[in-house]
Ligand SMILES: *[C@@H]1O[C@H](CO)[C@@H](O)[C@H](O)[C@H]1NC(C)=O
C-alpha cells in the first residue's frame with residue numbers, strides 16, 4: 281500500500297448532459313434508473329454539482345433486489361436514499377489513480393457518525409480501480425469516467441456496503457476477544473456511538489498470548505489498557521500516517537512507525553488496515569498495546585510482547601457471550617492488503633444475516649424497530 285498523498289484528478293469541466301440523460305442512455309444502468317424513478321430520487325440526484333456517482337450496474341442491482349432485504353428496503357425511500365447517498369462522492373473525481381479516503385453524501389447520524397460524511401476507500405492498481413466500503417467489501421469499476429453535467433459517473437459491479445458499528449464489524453472480522461472486552465468494560469455504547477474514532481483492535485491470538493497477564497488485572501487496569509487503543513475525535517486512515525508520528529489515545533500516546541510495507545503501532549503490526557466502521561476506522565493489530573510500555577518498538581522478527589512476563593491463556597479471553605462470527609472474512613498476510621484479491625471470495629452482501637446487515641447497516645436496524 282502506498283501512503284503517499286492524494287493523487288486524484290479533480291475535474292471542473294461541466295458537460296452538457298444531465299445525470300438522468302446519461303443514465304437513460306446506458307442500458308447496463310437501466311435498473312438503477314428504474315430504482316431512482318420509482319423511489320422518487322431522480323430529482324434529488326439531478327441537482328448534483330461537483331460530485332462523483334458510483335453507479336451500480338444491472339448485475340449489482342439485481343443481486344440487491346433479489347435478496348429478501350433488498351426487496352423489502354427497495355420500497356422504503358428513506359433507506360434507499362441513505363444507501364444512494366453513500367454512492368455519491370463529495371467532489372468530482374474524473375479519474376482515480378491512488379489510494380484515497382473520499383467523503384460521501386452519507387452524513388445523517390442515523391446512518392453514520394463520521395461527521396464529515398462517511399467515506400469510501402478508493403484504490404487503484406494499474407487500471408484496476410476498486411472502492412472499498414464497510415466490512416472491507418469491494419466494488420470494482422467496470423466502466424470509468426463517464427461525464428455528466430454535475431460531475432463524473434464510474435460504473436461499479438457491486439453495491440457499496442454501508443459501514444457497520446464496531447461491535448458488528450468486530451464480530452464479522454472474528455475479533456471476538458476485543459468485542460468481548462469492550463462489553464465487559466461496559467464500553468459498547470461509547471465505542472459504537474462516539475463520533476470520529478480510530479480504534480486499534482488486537483486479534484484474538486494477541487489477547488490469548490497475554491491471557492495469563494490479563495486474568496490478573498483489575499477492571500480499572502483493563503480499562504486503562506483498552507483506552508490505549510482508542511483515538512477519540514480523529515479518524516486516521518493509512519494515508520494520514522507518517523513515519524514516527526506520536527498519536528494521542530485516550531490512554532496515552534502511541535508511536536506509529538512505517539517499516540517497508542508494514543505499519544506498526546508501538547510494537548504491534550497492523551495486519552488489516554482501514555476497516556471502515558460507522559463512526560470511523562478500525563486497524564486490526566497483532567498485539568495488545570500496553571500503556572505502561574510506551575517505548576515498545578517494532579521488532580517483526582521476535583514474538584516479544586509489550587507486557588513483561590507474558591503468559592498465555594488456554595482459551596481466547598473475553599469471548600464468552602460474544603456471538604460466533606457468521607461471515608468468513610479472509611485474513612491478510614501483511615499490512616499492504618486489506619482484502620482478498622480473489623474478487624468472488626468475499627461477498628458479505630449475498631447471504632445470511634451478516635449479508636443483510638452488511639448492505640444496510642444502521643438502516644436495517646432502524647427498519648426492524
Ligand atoms: C491498493 O493499490 C496499491 C497500488 O497502488 C496496491 O499495492 C495495494 O495492494 C492496493 N490495496 C488494496 C487493499 O487493494
Ligand SMILES: *[C@@H]1O[C@H](CO)[C@@H](O)[C@H](O)[C@H]1NC(C)=O
Nearest residue numbers: 287288289290375376377378
Ligand atoms: C494521477 O492523475 C493525475 C491527474 O490525471 C496526474 O497528474 C498524476 O500524475 C497521476 N499520478 C500517477 C501516480 O499516475
Ligand SMILES: *[C@@H]1O[C@H](CO)[C@@H](O)[C@H](O)[C@H]1NC(C)=O
Nearest residue numbers: 290292329330331370371372
Ligand atoms: C468540489 O468538491 C471538492 C470536495 O468537496 C472541493 O474540494 C472543491 O472545492 C469543490 N469544487 C468546486 C468548484 O466547488
Ligand SMILES: *[C@@H]1O[C@H](CO)[C@@H](O)[C@H](O)[C@H]1NC(C)=O
Nearest residue numbers: 389390391392393473558642
Ligand atoms: C450515531 O450515534 C448516535 C448516538 O449519538 C446513535 O443513536 C446512532 O445510532 C449512531 N449511528 C450509527 C450509524 O451507529
Ligand SMILES: *[C@@H]1O[C@H](CO)[C@@H](O)[C@H](O)[C@H]1NC(C)=O
Nearest residue numbers: 463464465466467499500503
Ligand atoms: C458493567 O455493568 C454491569 C451492570 O450494570 C455492572 O454489574 C458491572 O460492574 C459493570 N462493569 C464495569 C466494568 O463497569
Ligand SMILES: *[C@@H]1O[C@H](CO)[C@@H](O)[C@H](O)[C@H]1NC(C)=O
Nearest residue numbers: 470471474477510512513530
Ligand atoms: C470520547 O470522548 C467523549 C467526550 O469526552 C466521551 O463522552 C466519550 O465517551 C469518549 N469515547 C470513547 C470511546 O472513549
Ligand SMILES: *[C@@H]1O[C@H](CO)[C@@H](O)[C@H](O)[C@H]1NC(C)=O
Nearest residue numbers: 454484485596605607608609
Ligand atoms: C477465529 O479466530 C480463531 C483464532 O484466533 C480461530 O480458531 C477461529 O477458527 C476463527 N473463526 C473464524 C470464524 O474465522
Ligand SMILES: *[C@@H]1O[C@H](CO)[C@@H](O)[C@H](O)[C@H]1NC(C)=O
Nearest residue numbers: 492493494495496589590591
Ligand atoms: C497471575 O496470578 C496468579 C495467582 O494469582 C499467579 O500464579 C500468576 O503468576 C500471575 N500471572 C502473571 C502473569 O502475573
Ligand SMILES: *[C@@H]1O[C@H](CO)[C@@H](O)[C@H](O)[C@H]1NC(C)=O
Nearest residue numbers: 525526527528529532533534
Ligand atoms: C502526544 O501526541 C500529541 C499529538 O500528536 C502531541 O501533541 C503530544 O506532544 C504528545 N505527547 C507526548 C507526551 O508525546
Ligand SMILES: *[C@@H]1O[C@H](CO)[C@@H](O)[C@H](O)[C@H]1NC(C)=O
Nearest residue numbers: 522523524537538539540541
Ligand atoms: C521510519 O523510521 C524508522 C526509525 O524510527 C526507520 O527505521 C524506518 O526505516 C522509517 N521508515 C520509512 C518507511 O522511512
Ligand SMILES: *[C@@H]1O[C@H](CO)[C@@H](O)[C@H](O)[C@H]1NC(C)=O
Nearest residue numbers: 547573576577584585586588
Ligand atoms: C516493552 O515492550 C518491549 C517489546 O517491544 C519489551 O521488549 C520490553 O521488555 C517491554 N518493557 C517492559 C518494561 O515491559
Ligand SMILES: *[C@@H]1O[C@H](CO)[C@@H](O)[C@H](O)[C@H]1NC(C)=O
Nearest residue numbers: 408410418420620621622623
Ligand atoms: C481489481 O481489484 C479488486 C480488489 O483488489 C479485485 O477483487 C478484482 O479482482 C480486481 N479486478 C481485476 C480485473 O483485476
